[in-house]
Amino acid sequence: MRVGIDATAFAGPRTGVGNYIAPLLVAMLDQQPQAQFLLYSNDDLDYPDHPRVMHRVSRPKRRGPYWQNTHLAAMIRQDRPDVLWAANGLAPVVMPRGTATVVTIHDLVYKYARDTLPPHSYAGRAVAQPMTARRADRLVAVSAATALDVRTYYGREADEIIHPIAEPQYNLAARHDVPRVRAALQLPDRFLLTAGTLEPRKNLTALLTAYLDVRARGIDLPPLLLAGRKGWRDNDIEQVLRQAEERGWARRLGYVPAPDMPGLYAAADVFVLPSLYEGFGMPLLEAQLCGTPVLHGPHASMTEACGGVGVQLGADAAGLARDLTAYAEGELPLACRTPHSIHNDAGEAAAKMWQQLAAAARGQRGAPRPGRAGSVRAPELRPCRALRHPAGAATSPGRPRLLILAPRLPYPVIGGDRLRIYQVARTLAKDYDLTLLSLCESQAELDMELPDDGVFRHVERILLPPWRSRLNSLRALPTGTPLQVAYYDSPQFRARARQLAGEHDAVLAHLIRTGHVVRDLPMPKFLEMTDAISLNYERVRSFTDTRVRDPRVAVYSVEFARLRHHERSMVHDFDAAFLVSQVDKDYLFGDDPVGAAKTVVCPNGVDLERLPYQFEPAGRDIAFIGNMCSLQNYDAAHWMATQIMPLIRRRLADREPPRLRLIGRITPEKAKTLSGLTGVDVTGEVPDVAVTARGCGVAVAPLRWGAGVQNKTLEYLALGLPTVTTSVALEGLTAIDGHDLLVGDSVEAIADRVVRVLTDRGLAHDLARNGRDYVRQKHVWDVVLAPMRDAIAAVVPIRSDAETAPAPAAGYPSPVVR
Incomplete structure (x- = not known):
């Protein structure tokens, strides 16, 4: 080839x-x-x-x-x-x-x-x-x-x-080359090192400004050495770097030849990569292979590059000054991975790359290229191979067959509605043979290889590109059809769902987005509603904070009435429906005894193995985890960053002020808005929430509206993060204010409770321990979904002669963001 x-x-x-x-x-x-x-x-x-x-x-x-x-x-x-x-x-x-x-x-x-x-x-x-x-x-x-x-x-x-591969020269033997490199580059006995092209993304202006501030306050730090070529837009870097050089506190090394880099890393006290953003952060890996601890910027890629064994720095000069001060005082938890724990196999990486090159070459000859996501083409049906079970053994004798309809593919399992339907399916797979029929919004989802986790016996996917969904919604505006339902309308999905339903014993529709497809079928059927979407929309209608402008507010104001009617009426056509909280049930069916009788409350759960207890006695930062592309989460993040954080920082002015870590998916424009605020770090979407939240002293859920059970609150408690939440973010949970967490609904109340947690670490430890105990007792998935399992079994009995099937794999991808 x-x-x-x-x-x-x-x-x-x-x-x-x-x-x-x-x-x-x-x-x-x-x-x-x-x-x-x-x-x-x-x-x-x-x-x-x-x-x-x-x-x-x-x-x-x-x-x-x-x-x-x-x-x-x-x-x-x-x-x-x-x-x-x-x-x-x-x-x-x-x-x-x-x-x-x-x-x-x-x-x-x-x-x-x-x-x-x-x-x-x-x-x-x-x-x-x-x-x-x-x-x-x-x-x-x-x-x-x-x-x-x-x-x-x-x-x-x-x-x-395919992660970058460090050259073999980066290893602990580099320590033996330190004398030669020290002489060649005239290195001091001790120094801090940063490496990379001198350009704005490396955040060197903030690092140098912070370094100058700390040294000017009489705090002793080793000299700062900068290795790397001159870059672009570097006037600000040059200006502050010259100040540091004139005082003898910093020195630029220029481009360092590759043979000298291992010895340079090994000679440094610590390696610092304060970048605003990196795709990976290769120097972190190289430094660790040479036995040097690392400090890095807030983006998730750098946490990934150093295997989570590094210290995350603030993004601005104030945060960096705080961290450098802590370093000088020996308060940073410096550590370094041992080389044998680092996966750095060039042969394996090359084999993966060759596999991609060969597959592309074969596909070019025999198959069309993958279509562009959202390209204008007719929706198509794409069956997926039967998972785990070989051909001819797709079902088990005697086990009932259950069809699950999903508006979004549950994979990858990244939280929210995907996490819930995956856990529902995993629970039901113990007693039923499951088929999944799911809509996909892109060719990539249509072609994605699914994990062999034993949950679904068969999976089929149907493409519904975003352009068609938006057209569906526009067509529905003058009608009474909820936009939520119209957006996911697909004739191909409807036809295939009704065809498959005839081959199964029952149907479980996930959300009202798919429930209308089968609501008239004369067979056992169940509706997994999750939460009352109309409740969330009605609360949005009362939203008056003009500092967070979003056109969705107007859309929700129009949508809520038709949606509430749709939610209430649909339940009557199903054998049972499932909601995550009593608040949602009372809102929809408080005056409807028939709907209330058919509705079962099953809260959300947590996977304690994926969310390890990690209370940090010395934690001082504040974590907020959420998908900030959603209106309610962005409002909460904006409210916290603009109104509550300044009050907290003023009340803690006599000590090192905390910083707010905003963790989760966010648009670049909103990230820029929030990261420009004092004391705020925006990490974006991350592969592992637990790693990114490590070291925080308190977590907040300052939601002013919403519906259902907030996964973020459960995850805070599971992680052992002392939690401060509003009443809205606590709905659907039975956690006790003052024992498992703290509750406040105003700027002053939330600030007061956060300050209490940060200044009284005994209280913080009690909240962390009690919160973890609460989710362990009340919110393990198998426990919270037991009523759903029982309700379905009452209509579709689990046959006593059913073959015992292997339990679905417990593992699934770590949650990314809620």
């Missing part, structure tokens, strides 16, 4: 992308003796000669997307490789027939740190990278955090996650 590689990263001194490609290419040359590689570049290549590696150079007047779509495209048309590895995240828009594309996405800097890019770089990435990602035959992400960003912004799943 002939593989073309965008090797522009090999032109000039090698940095991030070049260091990513190099070990994979070396290993693939060793593993694939018949393969040939063509390295394409816009300048002379710095790569050793090899009989199966051809250098192809074409020098353009302009680089970036211009070069990819002109010079690179022309060379590919001439050479006709089987596949192009777009290793820099960009590829020609028009690829010649017969050449497939595998793209590696390193980061989405243009989304998260737009202001740090030169205008031409931003324009090129903002236009070309999404197009490349959507058109690629296969997509590789360098981290789970980047894969989440790809799914959020490009509408497709990464086909593989």
